Amino acid sequence: MGAMFLIKRYYSSVQRIAQIANASKPGDTLQVQGWIKNVRRLKNNIFLDINDGSTSDKFQLVVPRNLDTQQLTLGSVVSAVGRVQLAPNGHYELHADEVKALGKYVDYIMHTADICIPTAEGHVQSGYPFSPKQKHPPEYVREHLHLRSRVDYIAAQMRVRHKAQKAIHDYMDELNFVQINTPILTTNDCEGAGEVFRVQPDSDRLLKQMARPNVPPEQSYFDQKVFLSVSGQLHLEAMSYGLGNTYTFAPAFRAENSKSPLHLAEFYMFEAELVHMEQLDTLAAFIERMLKDITNRLLDSSASDLHFCQHNANASSDMAWLQAPWKILSYDEAMVLVVANSDKLKSAVSPDEGFSKEQELFLVAHCGAPVFVLNWPTQQKPFYMKISRSDPQRVHALDLLMPSVGELCGGSLRECDAELLAAHPQLPKDLAWYVDLRKYGGLPTGGFGMGFERYLQLLTGVKNIRDVIPYPRYPHSCKM
Structure with missing residues (x-):
């Protein structure tokens, strides 16, 4: 019961990017997660455009430039906590106090208990078919259905x-x-x-077990021809x-x-x-x-x-x-x-x-x-x-x-x-x-x-x- 309560609290604490504009105001503290779509490094800060799948819009994170944040790369999955601010372009952005690249397992501290949540591998590995900044033709994207x-x-x-x-x-x-x-x-x-597509079991053994007089062997499961609708x-x-x-x-x-x-x-x-x-x-x-x-x-x-x-x-x-x-x-x-x-x-x-x-x-x-x-x-x-x-x-x-x-x-x-x-x-x-x-x-x-x-x-x-x-x-x- 306690673990389920903590998991629910973990998920409810993360704000989806699509809802930020309507549910937040400057000064609010919130947590976001998503994939890095673009990185811009300046002298003191790094600007990350992230997307979490809830909208076609990107959301900008502003993070201090240091040895840890310098390692963040395109395609990485990150979790950030910070305060909402209004950017010069009129859009909301998050000035992050903490940014983590999510690995295979990430520890989150929730009040008095620790909870370990398995997540996707946080960094893009060699062989990934899509370059974040390149527009790929649909025919190519279609070859990688599991990732598209x-x-x-x-x-x-x-x-x-x-x-x-x-x-x-x-x-x-x-x-x-x-x-x-x-x-x-x-x-x-x-x-x-x-x-129509015909439907029948793939097991010849099953069809033989279910065989009945005057019924063709391939129809022995339903006793007649059956199709996909x-x-x-x-x-x-x-x-x-x-x-x-x-x-x-x-x-x-x-x-x-x-x-x-x-x-x-x-x-x-x-x-x-x-x-x-x-x-x-x-x-x-x-x-x-x-x-x-x-x-x-x-x-x-x-x-x-x-x-x-x-x-x-x-x-x-x-x-x-x-x-x-x-x-x-x-x-x-x-x-x-x-x-x-x-x-x-x-x-x-x-x-x-x-x-x-x-x-x-x-x-x-x-x-x-x-x-x-x-x-x-x-x-x-x-x-x-x-x-x-x-x-x-x-x-x-x-x-x-x-x-x-x-x-x-x-x-x-x-x-x-x-x-x-x-x-x-x-x-x-x-x-x-x-x-x-x-x-x-x-x-x-x-x-x-x-x-x-x-x-x-x-x-x-x-x-x-x-x-x-x-x-x-x-x-x-x-x-x-």
């Missing part, structure tokens, strides 16, 4: 990622949506594209039929042979299901309000990190789409525009196959705002989308096209007629339960999914999706 949180723009991306998740959860909770933890292991391919939508729908509006935020997996800067094999999906949803434009309006609201929350909480990421990516910080009303086009209207301007486009126009990314970005630029494309050809969309009763060649589906990333969200009204759904030629044979939902107290629903990493790309201007997720997985690469 020490790179400023990656750390900023991770903080933005955290705050964006929080904004989504807060927004949905305020609207009384229920979060559902949809399964990662599943027996269905929601999108029906066959881009490509979407939580179908499970989310099942929960919505008893809970009302629901959402999930979960990993999804796609086995695509794509090295595109917009695709990953493992990524996160934000998906929502809304009950009593009967109009596609109502669903579009919800998506627009939601995206504008969570983005404004993020601008309030993380403006500094967002601007840092945008500056590092040489991207514009202009988000005119936050103020502009978004446009709605039918699929046919959008295709007419693309065909009429095909001479300006490099990609081939194919009315039966939808739009390329180039064509999506053209539509956004042409409309001068994000664009919802509604009512898609039936053959281009999955079985669960509601078929238009006035035109069976169309389904009530939407794609949201945004600047720089193209498609951000896909959604639809769900087919609520059990007979029509059961008769759909693409309905998988093991989804009788999905049809049953419509038989027993069914109701009209609609929903959408948003690739979370693509949303982060939209906000930060980062060109490659591998740099907005902590550990990217893509063809020929699954490190750590």
Whole structure:
């Protein structure tokens, strides 16, 4: 009990750099810890810029120059205690009375007891891949996933990622949506594209032990084929039929042979299901309000990190789409525009196959705002989308096209007629339960999914999706 109390007091005594400006005033005594990012040595003092991962800003320590402090170097982890002062540039700095380079073990005296806290090795060793003063290209940084949180723009991306998740959860909770933890292991391919990863034990011995008659050996653990989820939508729908509006935020997996800067094999999906949803434009309006609201929350909480990421990516910080009303086009209207301007486009126009990314970005630029494309050809969309009763060649589906990333969200009204759904030629044979939902107290629903990493790309201007997720997985690469 006593040790736990001392550990808690140790951690609570250290001030995070991001909070200093709001929680401190000149003359206050505080303790900070962080990595040295820059060293300037003058005659009597040494000026250290440190960062602790809580902000993209550096914090300046002013320490007396002596034999001990002379040994402090770039990349070292230090702990400093001193008084807050206002620097000539108007920022706070710490005039340190005591600075220690943290080694493998550091002793801290807390009132009457000594406590030994293990920390990271305090000095940069030979072979460290990142020079503190050099800007390394993303491709190089990506080769060192275990260390790249020490790179400023990656750390900023991770903080933005955290705050964006929080904004989504807060927004949905305020609207009384229920979060559902949809399964990662599943027996269905929601999108029906066959881009799934199979799951089975790696132990042949275990599979033989569990073997059953008429079950293929590789399926003996679950007695059927099991995959990593490509979407939580179908499970989310099942929960919505008893809970009302629901959402999930979960990993999804796609086995695509794509090295595109917009695709990953493992990524996160934000998906929502809304009950009593009967109009596609109502669903579009919800998506627009939601995206504008969570983005404004993020601008309030993380403006500094967002601007840092945008500056590092040489991207514009202009988000005119936050103020502009978004446009709605039918699929046919959008295709007419693309065909009429095909001479300006490099990609081939194919009315039966939808739009390329180039064509999506053209539509956004042409409309001068994000664009919802509604009512898609039936053959281009999955079985669960509601078929238009006035035109069976169309389904009530939407794609949201945004600047720089193209498609951000896909959604639809769900087919609520059990007979029509059961008769759909693409309905998988093991989804009788999905049809049953419509038989027993069914109701009209609609929903959408948003690739979370693509949303982060939209906000930060980062060109490659591998740099907005902590550990990217893509063809020929699954490190750590």
